[in-house]
Amino acid sequence: MDKKSHTRTRLMNAAEKIICDAEGSPDISVRRIAAAAGTNVASVSYHFGSLEELAVATAQRVYDRLNSERLTELQRCIDRAAPASPSVGAIVRALIGTSLRWSMDPESPYAVLQYMNRLATFSEHPEHFDPLINGVKPHRIFAEYLRRAAPWFTEEEIAWRLAAALGVRSQFTRHAPRCEVLTGRPLKGDAEPVIAELCEIIEPMFAQPARRARPVQRRVSLAPSNAV
Known part of the structure; x- marks a missing residue:
């Protein structure tokens, strides 16, 4: 690793730790990150352009x-099901499980994604966030396996259901206090019961409808979804 790459990595390592340890946005500053990285304040501007x-x-x-872990979980369920395709339930669990585990684990780096989402809300440069927030490449992989597991739906219908599944997940990762009030269940500690509950809710969206007329297949682009 050359010196420039090494400094960039040190700054990202420091930013991750500062963000995860912060009690609020005022605790996250260029000065604190540069000090933790053992470099000068100007290095943030030089290597990245801005704190944002x-x-x-x-x-x-x-x-x-996060995506690497999520795709590893998907691969495990593919291997377990081989030579058949994995079930909808297994695919959905792989889709939402990692995000929920990270969001409920205070030792995970999930706070970095939450901070990024807050910044994006008020940023004067939304283009900085578009590739991350609106990227759907990992979700297309799940869409393909869901299409195989629920062949009675078109690609477009799978995309709608996938977007809805991600929306359900995001309610519990991004709005945990509200969900705690609504459900009466604390969203801390063991994530597995919460994952199981959400899988039970999401899976029926992909069930084969009774006496359903098959619509004409259309190819569509998967609509953007929240990145985390």
Whole structure:
């Protein structure tokens, strides 16, 4: 790793730790991150352009780790089902499980993604966040396996259901306090009962409808969904 890459990595490592340890946005500053990285304040601007762009780069790195874990879980359920296709339930669990586990684990780096989402809400440069927030590449992989598991739906209908499933997940990862009030269940500790409950809710969306007339197949682009 050259010196420039090494400094960028140190800054992202420091940003991740500062964000995860922060009690609020005022605790997250260029000065604190630079000090934790053992470099000068100007290095943030030199290597990233701004604190906002450093946060996006750090969030992208965290999101890549989350997606790697999520796709590993999907691969496990594919291997277990082989030579058949995995079930809808197994695919849905792989889709939503990692995000929920991370969001309920105070030791995970999920706070970086939450901070990035807050920044995006008020940013004067939404283009900084578009590739991360509106990226759907990992979701297309899940869409393909859901299409195989529920062949009675068109690609478009799978995309709608996938977007709805991600919306259900995001309610519990991004709005945990509200969901705690509504459900009467604390969203801390063991995530598995929550994952099981949400899978039970989501899975029927992909069930074969009774006496359903098969519509004409159309190819569509999967609509953008929230990145985390």
